[in-house]
Amino acid sequence: MARRLPPGVSDRDFAAALTQFAAAVGSDWVFTSEADLDLYRDAYSPLWGTREERLASAAVAPRSVEQVQQVVRIANRYKIPLYPISTGKNLGYGGSAPGYSGSIVVDLKRMNRIVEVDDRRHFAIVEPGVSYFDLYNYIQERKLRVWIDCPEPGWGSVLGNALDRGVGWTTGHFRDHFGSHCGLEVVLPSGELMRTGMGAMPNADTFAQFPYGFGPTVDGLFGQGNFGIVTRMGIWLMPEPEAYATGKVRVLRRRDLIPLIDVTNRLEHGGLIGLPIYDSPLASLIDPELTALTSRVDVPDKELDQFAARRGLPIWDLTLQFYGPAETVAANWSYAKRLVREAIPDARFEDGPTFRFPMSAQDQKQVPFRVSIGAPSLEGFSQGPVRSRFNPYPMDGHVFFSPIIPKTGEAALEATRVLADVMAAMRIPGLNPLFRPPQASIFRSLLLVVGLPISRTDPKINEASMKIFRHAVKLSAERGWAEYRTSPIFSDLISSVYSFNDHALRRFTEALKDAADPNGIIAPGRGGIWPKHLRKGRQK
Structure with a gap:
């Protein structure tokens, strides 16, 4: 399939952005060839091979939070849409393909650090590239007395599955993966770094213990949303039973x-x-x-x-x-x-x-x-x-x-x-x-x-x-x-049935989108939320 440039972005600006992405993350981690971009297609797309298939124009794989921030700032400079993925294994719900053709996929698979596992307080803190297999093996190798709650299959991202509100197999409060997350670190559409809950307090040791902190709780904006790129998450673990x-x-x-x-x-x-x-x-x-x-x-x-x-x-x-x-x-x-x-x-x-x-x-x-x-x-x-x-x-x-x-x-x-x-x-x-x-x-x-x-x-x-x-x-x-979740190609359709009071919920989230992401660069259309300049293209 031919590469699709982001709409409204000139060849010259796109080339300049790619050069700057390469300087930020290393040239080996900017992907533009057809063979590479085939890996960022939705393997289960019902639009496979058609003009309507959602295709990436390129992909970039940062290794650190600082590199993610640089990628976001470059994208803002050229108004290039980004589509972040964790491991891209969300098969049946869109896989690794962007929701808006021409987007550049931000592949977070290299950010795969398990920051901490605590089997006394029963939590883990992980980056987006950590799979369920990774976390399970880490726990087993250290003989820690905690369990993960995992979906089938286990090759997906712990963080990514939680953000898409995936579910598992053990007890109710652990099966709700977004409900058992606690604390997020997010690169905002401006490139600024934010932590939620207790993480907003410097040196707090309760990032993954108390999710609310003080004031409004904003974590929900990043579950199936497009208000930033999550680079770290706390998740509650189940104490190993007898x-x-x-x-x-x-x-x-x-x-x-x-x-x-x-x-x-x-x-x-x-x-x-x-x-x-x-x-x-x-x-x-x-x-x-x-x-x-x-x-x-x-x-x-x-x-x-x-x-x-x-x-x-x-x-x-x-x-x-x-x-x-x-x-x-x-x-x-x-x-x-x-x-x-x-x-x-x-x-x-x-x-x-x-x-x-x-x-x-x-x-x-x-x-x-x-x-x-x-x-x-x-x-x-x-x-x-x-x-x-x-x-x-x-x-x-x-x-x-x-x-x-x-x-x-x-x-x-x-x-x-x-x-x-x-x-x-x-x-x-x-x-x-x-x-x-x-x-x-x-x-x-x-x-x-x-x-x-x-x-x-x-x-x-x-x-x-x-x-x-x-x-x-x-x-x-x-x-x-x-x-409760869907492939991006159906986001507008599903969003349309949540129509109470003339789609008050969608109008509210899009007002937030315009304020937080004025250039509309983070995952336009995800969750049915479009930036102002693309709303006319919303599918009915």
Whole structure:
């Protein structure tokens, strides 16, 4: 693909800026060749190879905060838009490609210092290039008694995932990665350096302990925002527990999901369990009768219950995860069974294994969900593009549709109907969307996640996925549901549904944008926030 210069920037000014970037960071760390810039394309873009694909004009990889400041000041001088990335592994949500074509990617992978890990106060301070694998290995090598909470896969940036509001697998307050961050260091659009919270106080030793400091809290502007480049972040870590155990609950009717979620909410919000994992043995069952049933979005729940009964299968499985002292873990599982029995008398239970810590790397392989004990992997990444009996013709990637829905069984059942509508348009065999419950990764809500297929060789697949995405956004918005993160190519679409009082939130953030970044150089369009001179191009 031909390189796209930043709109409104002359060849002469662009060349001058590149020369100054090279002087600031070293010529080896300014990338302009087509081969290099291919690495900054969104590998999962549904616009791959089209005129609308978002492409970088160049990339620059600073090594220090001072170099980031120089890059920002040079960009201001020539009014060149910048698009910062941490490790660029945000696949399904835009990858390493800029949201605005012609931007220069600021690749922070070289800023990979683990500044501190404290296993007495349970926090880490990291730079943007630190991956979950990096932080995990650092902790393991030093035999520190803390866990990270990581997503799947674990090759992404700890800082970057938090800023994009990623989620993980352990207990609720650690799964919320932005919610468990504490303190930011930011290069502002002017090139000035700022620290938030207690970090704003020189020599404070509580940067990663107390997030608020004094006065307004501004950290939220840098989560999915474009108000600066974050170069350091504190993150709270989970103290290593004595034990971890799982227990499984099985229920026989679709509408049992309503009391099941109510009970689980009581357990989780009371701090007694970690991530609850909802599933169904019918979700991937290949059966002609079930395929016929689930092809009808309005099929009555009773018919689905009767089918499951004939096959001798439960409708829903729920895996509960417990952390803490061994005695507490056992008591909490016993209490959970009592609550479920009171709500669903014919529920079935299966005791899972109990593991104790510290644990060897070999023993960790026996844990069903290794990410649930803070051990990163790449297994989650392999599921989409891998050939299987459910996916005989794997695509080249996917784009995520992921709205937030209420944390009730009623909303969850309705979400399966919405998912069935979306999946019917996708025409993917072997999947039974009426038995694919939303995820509970978000602590106080449920998350409906659909990966729409992407192909580099068949543009019709990409066109269909984008059409389905827009249809799904409409269906969700009608119910008051909206996405919590998205690929930059859909930022304007998602921003448009947050429309209370004539988009008061967006108007407010764009007023802040104009004040803090008058040249509009930091990630224009990210989060649906555009600088004044580009707002006319906002996609409806």
